Amino acid sequence: MYTLFFGGSFDPVHLGHILTARAAREILHADRVVFLPANISPHKQSTCASNDHRLAMLQRAIIADTLFLVDDFELTRTGPSYTIHTVLALRPRYAPLPDDKITLLLGADQLARLHTWLRITELLSLVDLAVLGRIGESGPTLDHDLDIVARYLGQPIRARLAAALLPTPLVPASSTDLRHRIQSGLPTVGLLDPAVAAYIRNHNLYA
Numbered sequence: 001m002y003t004l005f006f007g008g009s010f011d012p013v014h015l016g017h018i019l020t021a022r023a024a025r026e027i028l029h030a031d032r033v034v035f036l037p038a039n040i041s042p043h044k045q046s047t048c049a050s051n052d053h054r055l056a057m058l059q060r061a062i063i064a065d066t067l068f069l070v071d072d073f074e075l076t077r078t079g080p081s082y083t084i085h086t087v088l089a090l091r092p093r094y095a096p097l098p099d100d101k102i103t104l105l106l107g108a109d110q111l112a113r114l115h116t117w118l119r120i121t122e123l124l125s126l127v128d129l130a131v132l133g134r135i136g137e138s139g140p141t142l143d144h145d146l147d148i149v150a151r152y153l154g155q156p157i158r159a160r161l162a163a164a165l166l167p168t169p170l171v172p173a174s175s176t177d178l179r180h181r182i183q184s185g186l187p188t189v190g191l192l193d194p195a196v197a198a199y200i201r202n203h204n205l206y207a
Contacts (some may be wrong), residue, residue, distance in 0.1 A: 003094045004082040006105040007036040010054050014178055014191055016171035020132050023168040024105055025189045028130060038081040042107045048179060049205050051075045060195040084119045087126055103128040111145035115152030131165045
């Protein structure tokens with residue numbers, strides 16, 4: 001079984017998350033994508049919506065895709081969500097057999113700070129990485145971030161990540177922008193799953 005792990009705050013989950021995850025699954029010929037909403041990201045102070053709301057929105061966003069799953073493991077833990085802890089805990093569940101494989105989907109915006117991740121060298125020995133692009137990124141920006149990877153983690157890791165860049169669709173959506181749009185009363189059509197948009201309205205989130 002080939003599983004992709006896709007972690008993040010998902011505050012809120014938007015169509016960019018869904019489309020890039022689906023594209024990554026197809027490009028890598030994976031069997032499934034497991035969304036892992038973070039409890040408290042080490043790189044963020046807090047989330048805007050509660051854990052329960054973020055989990056509920058994710059469940060609504062993926063309901064039509066039988067190859068998408070949501071695992072609330074990180075939401076049940078106390079303290080920051082560190083990827084190495086999650087991978088070690090979930091490998092027996094999602095990759096119990098020798099031929100099973102896990103790949104971590106990583107936003108390209110994380111490359112420049114990858115060296116700050118807890119026990120990153122150990123993590124890279126346990127899973128593969130696949131790097132997702134973001135709207136507005138250019139070649140020089142990625143090269144700069146990959147050079148930071150090389151500076152702190154070595155040239156072989158840089159080469160490994162450069163080879164792991166996926167040609168996923170760049171969707172002009174971000175959770176930060178969506179929160180601002182909702183606060184300002186601007187439309188979110190084409191950016192949010194309709195079920196997620198309805199959930200946000202019904203619970204008056206981000207207003």
